[in-house]
Amino acid sequence: MEKVDYLKKYNKKIQIIDLENTINTNFDNIPSLWVDVFMEKDFKRQVELLLENWTKHLGSELSNTIAYLKSNLIDLDLLENEGAYSILYSIKNSEGRILYYEGKNPNNHFHNKSLINNWDKISTSIRTFYEKIHDGFYYYASESMGLVSLNSVTYLDEYEWGILDEIDDPIKINLQTSYGFFSNGMGGYVVFDFENGQNDNAALWWNDEYPDYNINFWDVVDEWIVVGFE
Template sequence: MMLQDKLNFLNKYTLSEELSVSLIESNDIDYIQKDLIPDEWREILKEKNKSSKISRVLNIWKRYVSNEMSNTISFLKGFLIDVELMAIGDRYSILYSVKNARGKILYYEGRNPKEYFNNEQLEEDWSKIPDKIRSFYENVHSGFYYYPSKSMGLESLEDITYLDDYEWDIIEEIGERNLKIDFASSYGFFSNGMGTYVVVDYKNSLGDNATLWSSKEEPEYNLNFWDVVDEWMVIGFE
């Protein structure tokens, strides 16, 4: 895809008529204010060699979630064709271009761990969230998802669903007495974009315990958070 065609495509999904996408050339990265992006991003994305950039970005993933997201990392290693610094207004992210086995290029956005939190309730509870999840958000990406739909991935901090904020009709089917999570301590970190979430109830999150919560179907309890996220991420790529 030519650069202008790519920008036109990306601009369809900014969710704002005022904001536009720009892709920052390696030579221009040093002009970005020092504290706006991680120092490691700055060094990696100044690289002109794509293979080296990709390898170094994936090394960040390996450092923090090598076991938890091994399938995702393996897929990216085989099918990631570029990583670029993307600006949407004054927000910086890494744009991942993934060419899947069918030859289709998929764009994923890896949000900036230095971004402002912008989620008051979650910020209040952040220290109670399992360590590995916090580590991903604080060191790798504060959200990683399919760019056009903003789903099939780990939600950005501002979009993580706090279950207590919503009325869930499915509870009538389940019966409130049968509910095994507490909405007041439950967050949906992963969304498939169709009303299903991988939820962490921080009061019951030992061993990365998670729930598959749906607005339409009965929940599945006692799943491993990373197993589900890693599997679903790869399904999204394919």
């Protein structure tokens, strides 16, 4: 009940689902892997099944995140919110604090119009995460410190950025082709510009600091997710 009470502080409609004892519910839209995970009674095997999928698709790109989850996951739950399903990861960090991270259903349909129109231009590895692992993976309470859901991806050209008035040199990304997939919750974004995004080249974009260019998208995402855990 303590966990449920915590979750409901941020979403009154959220529920934890017992898949094995749930009847008359349509789970056709969730990945078959999720059914296997939550029908499995052994928690260690649940973790293995789930993280094998992470490793299969982005084992190199998210190696630190996967290693941390292997060592620190203490529980997994299937969540339901008005017919939409996600996985809740309960993570115990080095200070003994339990953190809740949500990974949404990769089979979700998203409604981010600009991103839909350009989805095929986004890096294959980024699309793989969203289509094969989760539609975002982030700290539950703030929906940040992780890859946000596709409906929450920031299209840079839709916003007024005050920092632009302070940058003397031409910016090295095109705001019209740039999307912030990772948010740190404090005005920092890991941005993929599909016009200049070969080999997962990305930028750090800030509300109030100069951008950092020519970073590797996954190197920063992997590092920042683990920083968030700690």
